[in-house]
Amino acid sequence: xxxxxxxxxxxxxxxxxxxxxxxxxxxxxxxxxxxxxxxxxxxxxxxxxxxxxxxxxxxxxxxxxxxxxxxxxxxxxxxxxxxxxxxxxxxxxxxxxxxxxxxxxxxxxxxxxxxxxxxxxxxxxxxxxxxxxxxxxxxxxxxxxxxxxxxxxxxxxxxxxxxxxxxxxxxxxxxxxxxxxxxxxxxxxxxxxxxxxxxxxxxxxxxxxxxxxxxxxxxxxxxxxxxxxxxxxxxxxxxxxxxxxxxxxxxxxxxxxxxxxxxxxxxxxxxxxxxxxxxxxxxxxxxxxxxxxxxxxxxxxxxxxxxxxxxxxxxxxxxxxxxxxxxxxxxxxxxxxxxxxxxxxxxxxxx
Numbered sequence: 001x002x003x004x005x006x007x008x009x010x011x012x013x014x015x016x017x018x019x020x021x022x023x024x025x026x027x028x029x030x031x032x033x034x035x036x037x038x039x040x041x042x043x044x045x046x047x048x049x050x051x052x053x054x055x056x057x058x059x060x061x062x063x064x065x066x067x068x069x070x071x072x073x074x075x076x077x078x079x080x081x082x083x084x085x086x087x088x089x090x091x092x093x094x095x096x097x098x099x100x101x102x103x104x105x106x107x108x109x110x111x112x113x114x115x116x117x118x119x120x121x122x123x124x125x126x127x128x129x130x131x132x133x134x135x136x137x138x139x140x141x142x143x144x145x146x147x148x149x150x151x152x153x154x155x156x157x158x159x160x161x162x163x164x165x166x167x168x169x170x171x172x173x174x175x176x177x178x179x180x181x182x183x184x185x186x187x188x189x190x191x192x193x194x195x196x197x198x199x200x201x202x203x204x205x206x207x208x209x210x211x212x213x214x215x216x217x218x219x220x221x222x223x224x225x226x227x228x229x230x231x232x233x234x235x236x237x238x239x240x241x242x243x244x245x246x247x248x249x250x251x252x253x254x255x256x257x258x259x260x261x262x263x264x265x266x267x268x269x270x271x272x273x274x275x276x277x278x279x280x281x282x283x284x285x286x287x288x289x290x291x292x293x294x295x296x297x298x299x300x301x302x303x304x305x306x307x308x309x310x311x312x313x314x315x316x317x318x319x320x321x322x323x324x325x326x327x328x329x330x331x332x333x334x335x336x337x338x339x340x341x342x343x344x345x346x347x348x349x350x351x
Contacts, residue, residue: 035101037150038291039132041182042106043125043174044159045113048189053157053248054106056261056272057284060093086111086124090151105151113170122174129153129181133306154298155218155287156182159189160243166205167213175215181302183218183294185286186210191245191278192263192270199245206243217242220286221293238286244279247272 042050055061089108094101109125132152139148156178160171175184186206191199210217220239223232247270252259255269262271272280287294 032100035103036291037103037105038295039105039107039151039153039155040287041109041125041129041153041156042159043109043112043122043156044187044189045161046110048159048161049248050108050157050159050189052250053187053189053246053280055250056248056280057287058093058095058104060095086121088124088128107153118170121170122177125174126177126181129178130306133181133303134310136303137307137310152298152303153182154291154294156184157187158184159187160206162188162190162193162202162245166202167209172209172213172215175210175217176213179216180305183297183302184216185218185283186243187283188243188245190247192247192265194245203243203245218294218297220290234285234289238282241279241282244283244286246280246283247278248280 040054042054044050087110089110090105091108092103092105095104096102107128112121112125115121136148136150136152139145158171158175160167175186178184188194188199188202188206194202220235220242223235247263249261249263249270249272251261251263253262253264253269254260255262255271260269260271261273262269271277275281
């Protein structure tokens, strides 16, 4: 008599079941073990609450309390204010929730829009985005591609001031300069300074100006026909909420007998996570539920456009000092110059 098979090798399913249905579980376990990476860029004038909103979104203290220069400090450096340059500050934090790890990198751009002369003030930002594409292409074309760190910018929150009557010329020029490089999500900051009617009026005006100037912002994908009705309704509401009017706060305030994050005013409390007060929850829902789509659009659209344009330039030196040796196709034979797909970092003295 043959020995009885171990229980783990028995087939409890119906006849004809092979087991392919478990493949998604394997992908899920592998993805959870590896973790996820996401890079978010925040751009906007100083004082619009960018740091506070990021801390509120991810419930982390990504930004320590910054020292804000006063008026006396500004008088001492008026010449610096006239031609102030934009800086790039990347902060990375490891976030874990229910066993799922997220390596979040937030790229801040202090100095944007603060100078009196803002001409070409966003060249530093564009250069940073291109440099991350270049670095990823370099790593992807190398010999060891097992542990490539993806620092490409997957999403850009562009903060719009609530105090104007729509987009400023700087807003238009900047978004037109980067809309083919990164997914832009327009955000109206400090929405508690606007009434509900003013918010809707400002949203409509901004959308009209975005369409008028041909600016490409990130559009949420349509819900699939087989999705449940709740998800379809959620997607519809998120699309209707763009641009998002948000309020950020890291302070806990007691309201209606419970602790909430919000802002206390003489007339009442503005709750950050109350959808009737602002679009904070909608913005966070959009970012979390469409994080994978943001990465796919970055990979399949923006990065591929950069890669194809980069490859068309052949062996010419890039602005970041990398040179790509490309394969040349001649008839049906492949001719190789140097090392196929390998970047050589040139020394500055020879560039």
